[in-house]
Ligand SMILES: Nc1ncnc2c1ncn2[C@@H]1O[C@H](COP(=O)(O)OP(=O)(O)O)[C@@H](O)[C@H]1O
């Protein structure tokens with residue numbers, strides 16, 4: 001260690017230290033995530049907002065849904081109970097992901113972070129792991145809340161859905177996986193754009209608007225684009241059962257989720273390369 | 281020890297730092313001087329691995345900053361006080377930084393007391409005044425009890441009390457044998473603490489030397505003479521072979537170089553000429569600095585106001601330009617800009 005500079009006294013403290021490892025980076029990032037209010041509030045929104053919206057949607061739709069079921073309408077699916085999570089939950093997870101890094105840029109805190117820990121890729125990986133875990137856990141709680149609350153109006157009409165029905169448990173867990181993936185997607189966008197409003201606007205437009213608009217592109221290109229758009233591909237894993245699945249419109253649940261995760265990883269790798277190369 | 285070799289940073293077509301070579305010796309206080317826009321902050325960001333050099337290298341204790349095993353334990357830095365997430369409390373901000381370097385949390389309490397933020401430690405830093413923000417930044421720099429400290433314009437924008445506090449802190453850090461590298465665009469700020477000085481102008485290193493040598497080489501002692509018989513005196517003195525010039529700040533005064541005040545007084549006395557003022561003027565740091573960066577275009581652009589007539593301490597008040605000049609600098613200058 002002290003080769004060329006061996007003769008130079010380095011100051012009052014002993015010059016050898018235990019290397020701060022990846023575990024320390026994770027602990028530090030965990031503390032950072034816990035100690036800003038925005039984390040708490042976005043997670044509250046993710047849980048409570050999703051559950052409340054699911055309940056409201058099911059209250060409003062129960063009657064029609066019951067009629068559709070009775071008529072054997074193939075487009076009706078009990079996964080309307082998850083719609084709260086696929087709306088509010090999606091937004092909250094994505095926003096939390098973006099803010100986890102963009103807030104450091106907008107406040108200038110990134111320079112403190114990187115002066116203390118210059119191994120940038122470790123920071124990015126630590127943030128991604130923590131977000132995925134935290135959002136999965138809260139997302140899973142939210143998914144069950146949506147499932148049980150949304151079921152109340154449906155059961156009242158005798159069209160409730162059971163966890164043991166085909167694809168339902170997968171759909172509930174899948175919803176949590178999807179929002180967890182989405183938060184990491186947001187993180188990657190935050191690293192790429194370093195700007196909160198920009199990353200949120202682009203990401204939400206991609207999921208909610210562009211994801212649907214690409215259907216208008218004629219022919220197989222339009223169909224393919226529709227399938228692979230991150231929101232469309234990733235959300236398949238949250239659908240219940242197979243009844244409304246249309247093979248050339250959407251991916252199968254796990255295929256879609258795998259495609260989505262690949263997209264997230266690619267974005268994250270690009271984000272990591274830029275994070276390494278750019279000035280802080 | 282910090283060593284830069286051919287350190288260069290280009291932002292687009294702007295050369296912010298141009299092949300800088302310098303060494304910050306261990307155990308010294310080194311002033312990093314340059315007018316605004318000279319490249320001081322850019323250099324400091326490169327030392328900390330925040331900005332990537334376009335060319336060249338800079339190492340801390342022989343290693344690039346990124347390879348330090350626990351950076352906060354070796355280098356503490358205050359770049360700008362705003363490098364903080366305002367929604368986090370001061371305590372939490374420091375705790376997050378400490379954790380990343382495996383620094384025990386009891387050290388967080390220590391540095392909070394050290395900088396006097398105990399009462400607001402649990403408050404969100406958003407509400408902090410500039411001075412409190414600066415203290416928080418300094419607390420972060422001290423977290424790892426590092427042997428090397430970097431301060432970028434630490435007194436900028438502080439009130440006189442804050443300036444005094446920062447200055448005393450730097451002195452005590454230096455007295456503990458730490459290496460302190462501190463930048464300023466105010467020459468006078470350096471006089472108090474710096475042993476060595478590195479001067480930068482338009483990205484180029486203009487000097488890397490001891491403070492004493494720097495002054496000796498860049499400004500010479502002169503004798504200041506004020507007299508109602510200036511024309512006659514001028515004639516006599518040039519006749520004797522002395523180097524004489526008009527004082528830039530007072531049309532009734534002359535500057536005489538390389539003579540003692542005794543000789544000037546005697547010459548005047550022998551010729552029956554009255555003197556209203558006779559003083560040995562020590563070279564001030566400000567003058568040395570100005571002569572060093574005189575060719576820097578950006579300096580003139582940035583500090584046009586320093587020309588005679590403006591606020592400059594030595595400009596309008598002859599008293600300040602005399603022997604006391606070097607000891608003077610603490611005063612309002614520190615806050616002037
Ligand atoms: N991030 C940046 N992008 C573009 N130009 C920059 C950037 N940072 C600094 N500069 C330019 O580089 C030069 C040096 O700036 P700086 O290092 O901040 O000077 P100092 O700290 O000595 O006042 C200035 O001309 C400044 O405008």
Ligand SMILES: [Mg+2]
Nearest residue numbers: 320321322433
């Ligand atoms: Mg600066």
